[in-house]
Amino acid sequence: EPEVTQTPSHQVTQMGQEVILRCVPISNHLYFYWYRQILGQKVEFLVSFYNNEISEKSEIFDDQFSVERPDGSNFTLKIRSTKLEDSAMYFCASMGGGNSPLHFGNGTRLTVT
Amino acid sequence: AQSVSQHNHHVILSEAASLELGCNYSYGGTVNLFWYVQYPGQHLQLLLKYFSGDPLVKGIKGFEAEFIKSKFSFNLRKPSVQWSDTAEYFCAVKTSGTYKYIFGTGTRLKVLA
Numbered sequence: 001e002p003e004v005t006q007t008p009s010h011q012v013t014q015m016g017q018e019v020i021l022r023c024v025p026i027s028n029h030l031y032f033y034w035y036r037q038i039l040g041q042k043v044e045f046l047v048s049f050y051n052n053e054i055s056e057k058s059e060i061f062d063d064q065f066s067v068e069r070p071d072g073s074n075f076t077l078k079i080r081s082t083k084l085e086d087s088a089m090y091f092c093a094s095m096g097g098g099n100s101p102l103h104f105g106n107g108t109r110l111t112v113t
Numbered sequence: 114a115q116s117v118s119q120h121n122h123h124v125i126l127s128e129a130a131s132l133e134l135g136c137n138y139s140y141g142g143t144v145n146l147f148w149y150v151q152y153p154g155q156h157l158q159l160l161l162k163y164f165s166g167d168p169l170v171k172g173i174k175g176f177e178a179e180f181i182k183s184k185f186s187f188n189l190r191k192p193s194v195q196w197s198d199t200a201e202y203f204c205a206v207k208t209s210g211t212y213k214y215i216f217g218t219g220t221r222l223k224v225l226a
Contacts, residue, residue: 043216056213104157
């Protein structure tokens with residue numbers, strides 16, 4: 001069964017540094033998402049992306065965050081200047097169409113020190 | 114704003130006990146409803162989904178859920194749990210006119226062997 005793949009599985013970075021989290025969604029999917037889960041808390045929506053642009057974003061997704069689909073297969077989340085509170089598990093997800101469920105990747109655990 | 118409530122945060126059961134996890138949402142329009150499971154150290158996996166039709170939905174691993182529109186609820190059930198069902202369970206809602214999935218806070222289920 002096709003999978004969403006995320007790299008790296010764990011990223012440690014210093015406060016103020018830029019990080020890029022990478023995702024390869026399922027190949028024929030059209031909608032792409034980033035969610036995050038702070039340890040012990042709920043899964044929070046960050047952003048959705050369709051047709052090469054952001055379709056929705058949450059209040060969490062401020063100017064420090066950006067997403068890109070640079071080459072038709074990868075989908076990246078960039079955090080420009082990381083803060084301690086950005087430490088979380090970041091999940092990429094993709095969806096085929098309107099009446100499809102989300103398929104999640106294994107996540108990237110981001111630790112900001 | 115739309116929200117999803119899962120009132121049971123931690124549930125501990127013995128094997129063979131019956132399970133019911135509550136999920137309520139706040140949105141008056143058309144919804145798609147989902148239950149996802151997250152086994153320790155793994156990504157979110159779809160258990161079952163409701164889009165339309167029969168409000169009693171059967172999913173994988175013997176799980177089922179019932180959509181009760183009048184109660185804005187989508188409770189997850191399993192007649193007889195197994196130790197391998199130990200995981201965190203998330204209810205999610207997608208409302209009409211958006212592709213954003215909103216997740217509940219999750220319920221940690223521990224099944225004692």
